[in-house]
Amino acid sequence: MKKTTKIEKTKRFQAKKRTGLVLFLGALLTLSACSSAADTAETAAATTTASASGTQTANSTTTAATATTVPASVNPSGRTTADLVTLDDEDYAAEASADATTIALGGSGASIDGSGAEAADGSVTITAAGTYVLSGTLGDGQIVVDTADADPVHLILNGVDLTDQDSAPIYVKSAGKVILTLAAGTVNTVTDGQTYALNADGEPSAAIFSKADLTINGTGSLTVTANYKDGITSKDDLNIVSGTIDVKAADDGLVGKDRVYVEDGTIGIDAAGDGIKSTNDEDAEKGFVAIRGGTFGITAGQDGIQGETDVVVDGGTFNLVTGGGHENGPEHTEEMGGGFGGGGFGGGQRPEGGMRGPGGTGDPGTGQGPSVDGSGAASGTANTGAAASDGPPALPDGAQPEDGGTPPALPGGASDTAAAESGSDSSAASGTSAAAAETETESGSMKGIKAGTTLIVNGGTIVVDSADDALHSNGDVEVTGGDLQISTGDDALHGETNLTIAAGKVDVKTSYEGLEAEQISIAGGEINVVATDDGVNASEASAAVEAGTGSAAEADAAAGTPETGTTGAETNAADSATEQATTTVAKAEVGTTASGAATGKATTAVVAASGSANEAAADASADSATASATDTAARGGFGGGMGGMGAGSAQLTISGGTLTVDAEGDGLDANGSIAMTGGTVTVYGPTGDGNGALDYDGTFDISGGTLITAGSAGMAQAPSEQSAQLSVAMTFTDTQEAGTRVDLKNDEGAVVATVTPTKAFRTVVFSSADLQNGGTYTVAAGQADVVTFTVSGSVTTWVDESGITTGNTGGMGGGRR
Structure with missing residues (x-):
């Protein structure tokens, strides 16, 4: 297997993990600073938001509506194997010509009838x-x-x-082409x-x-037993037209160095x-595999x-088992395990464009899923994963600080400074650990x-049971047909750039x-996904963010440009300061721009200061963020989203098909x-409040289809106010049992x-397109009416059991009903 220079999964995961930890530590430190700044909270919050294009008060947020930029749907290339391979008539020749030479092998020698071949020393050499x-x-x-x-x-x-005990039994040293026929x-x-x-x-290398x-x-039929290395190798093209081949x-x-083509x-x-x-x-025109059947x-x-x-792949029937199957998949360290009960920081619904509060899947669950045998029968249990010992700390179960009180101590003796996450380990700084990680991944x-x-x-028909990704491309993945049945210990379909499913x-x-993928387009097909983490994840292709690797420019690209204050796209000053802190720490970890450590106020206490960050502006933003956070904590405690990180360029576009997650x-997750302009999407999301059925950093613009x-409830989101189609979001007081029908x-x-979740x-x-502004609707659970309300004024109507609310009222939640 050729080693690749990309460690895309490792880099993306580490970047997300670091960002989550910084946000968590920053928020805890912000809360701890709240009591000293409470007296000036209202004034500071007003001052901080004055420069934003929207207006902000302690209890409400109004932001200017921005048009959703939807990139053109990624269209499948339409390429088939016929575009890549055309065989010659001679490749189909299977009968002997009238002047064929016959070679009868006899143990250690051979009898040759005809020209162009000679036998010597137990071998036969063909020279014409x-x-x-x-x-x-x-x-x-x-x-x-x-x-x-x-x-x-x-x-x-x-x-x-x-x-042949010490070389290839069939060895083509030189020829225009060789056709190997397996006689009927x-x-x-x-x-x-x-x-x-x-x-x-170093040749030959195959039987x-x-x-x-x-x-x-x-x-x-042909059976190849390759005890040395490879079974069948061509240094040019390898074409298989027909036959029964076991290797x-x-x-x-x-x-096949230049290509492998299988017709049947x-x-x-x-x-x-x-x-x-x-x-x-x-x-670039070679090095491909094309399978027609x-x-x-x-x-x-x-x-x-x-x-x-x-x-x-145009056709065929495949049963692929790699790495021992999905049960041998990698152990996945969850980003911010456990969930926070009420989910996230701050009160109310998480603003559009804001970054979600830290949270991850504490227990990925057992996720029953089949392994695949030769007949396609299903059995087995999914890899449950394991949390790494160096994962970020989580709040103890049920912990919630008093208004203005001291946040709970970090468990396990974890430090509350940024030093533990600053990449100060000497081996990491030198690039040694990064190189080791790359070797292991490759x-x-x-x-x-x-x-x-x-x-x-x-x-x-493709049945895959893989320890690693089932279908993976360092560029694009396109599915325009076929039947894919996948069990994997990692991603099912992964494209570094684009993933398109059209049918x-x-x-x-x-x-x-x-x-x-970074850009995911679902235009058709029937898609069912079971995942122990995210079902669909539109995320930006990773940059060089591993400790000790990458240039300063790459660090800036990975972390983003530090801001000097709030912008119109941000929802409050605390968000701006959080993003600033996150940006600087991300750069410090890369080890290219950070030069020293300094402490500031509120969230900037976790920033490893660098010359690339505007420290004075960060400090000023932190002052205002402290006051704003104090007021928010006093009014709401742990509740909705955190907000503030700028939306990335990743995009999920749904225009057709049926998607069940x-x-x-x-x-x-985008x-x-x-x-979304069409199709039918059903999501059975997490049971823990650290994740949500929907999670987007920018906007969710829905104009068609059914969602x-x-x-x-803790991290719940609904489509954006810019949407042309109406939505209703219902939050129940108590947890509803699985199998409870909601109408x-x-x-x-x-x-x-x-x-019926x-x-x-x-x-x-x-x-749904059936929702009408001004219409009166009733939510029923378990055939009992829960609440009746009238849709008016908002694209998304948030309701709970008391009626219409201003946003997600998830909070800590009640017990199981």
Whole structure:
């Protein structure tokens, strides 16, 4: 497996983890400073928000509506295998020509009838183009092809058993092309030894090794036992037209440097390394895997199918097991485990564009999901993950500081300063630990299907049980058809840049995160996702944020530019100071711009000060933030969202299809914005208040389709006020049991929308074209009417059991009903 230079998952996870810790520590320190600043809270808050385009008071927030920027929907490329590969007529030739040379193998020698081949020292060397029919047994020798002719060499295996103890039993040193035909009704075996006598180039490296294009056709069978390294390797193109091929390899199964193309056939691979791979990383037009059809059973210690550039699947039936399956997936350290009961900091609904309060999935749950056997039968249990010992501290269960009181102590002796998170470890600073992490990540890729540039699925039935991502691309992933059945210990579908699903069926039975990319577009298809963390995660492609790596410019890009005060996009001064603190700490961790440590006021106490941050402005913002936070804490305590981090560029766009998500983390998570113009989306969100069924940092603009979510209340969000379609968000006083049906009925008693959540919940959100401004509606739970209200004035109407409210009233919540 070729090692990659990207550690995308590790970098993104560490960046999110650090940001969460800084926000948490900053908020605790802000609360601890509240008592000393309470007398000036009202004045400071007013002064701080004066420069914002919106207006702000202690109890309410009014921000200017901003148009949602929705990028053009990512359209599938439309590429198929036909765009990549066209075979020659000779690649389909399976019959012997009239002038074919016959080679009868006899243990340690051979009898040759015809021209172009000679036998010596237990081996046969073919020196001219033409057709050669081989049969018999070769106990310890080689079939060598070494010709300067441009015409092809056609080898017909008519029942052979080839063994070479110290080299490749079939070794193509030079030829224009080699066609290897498996004669009808024959069984052919090729076996090598555990050690090779290599040439100066380190060749050969496979039991069947070709330095020329290699095509395999015919209807017979071929069994390759590769004890040294790879099963079948071509240093140019490897084409499989037909045949039954079984490979057991000490390293990789099938390797084609310039390409691997499979048109049909039945292929079984058991490889300690990768199953099928193409490795050319020097030519953007090569290094791809294209599969038009066939039946594949692949068990691989590392990646199942890997293309250095593209992987395109038009059809076929696949059963892929990598890294021992999803139960052997990586242990995931949760970002801010446990949840906060009331969820987040500050009162009321989390403002649009603001960053959510720190929170994560404390217990990812068992997430029952199937492993896959050869028949597609399902059984097994998902990887539950484990929290790392160095994870950020969480508030003890039920803890909530008194108004103006002292926040609870950090558990486990955790320091309340930034030093513990400043990257001061000498090995990290030198880049040693980062290099070790990269090596570990590179050597441990156990993905189902992986592409370096673009992964396209146009059709086929693909069953994946992978320890690592099921379908992964360092660029784009496109699904335009097919039936995907996925069990994974990490992401189900992951594209570093774009993920597009236009048609087909995607059934994610168990995963850590379901769908992940910077730009996610769902235009069609039937998608079901079960995730122990986020169901759908639109997040920006990672930058160099690991300790000790990256340049100052990369640090700035990863952390953002420090602000000197609030802007119109921010909702309060505390948010601005929090973002400023987070930015500076992020840079300090990168180890490129931070130069020393200094303490400031409120949230700036956790900032490792640097010359790239405007310290005076940070200090001033912190003063105002302290006063504002004091007033908020006195009025609301722990409640809704935290707000303040600028929205990223990530985008989730839904224009069609059916999407159902069951997530223990966030259901739909966009580190940017969400736009929905069509389709049907149902989200069964988390039961803990540290995550939400919806989580977006920018806006959620809905203008079509049907959206239904159910989940916890502490971090609940609904579509934005800029939306053209109305929404209703209902928060229950007590937790509702799983299986409780919730109906939204109009004034005639007709059900406008309904949901029966599969797990406990306190908040439901309905958005439908059937909702009308001025209409009167009733929410019923368990067939009992709970509240009746009239939609008026707001795009999203928040209600609880008392009637219309000004926002999410989740808070701590009551007991299970």
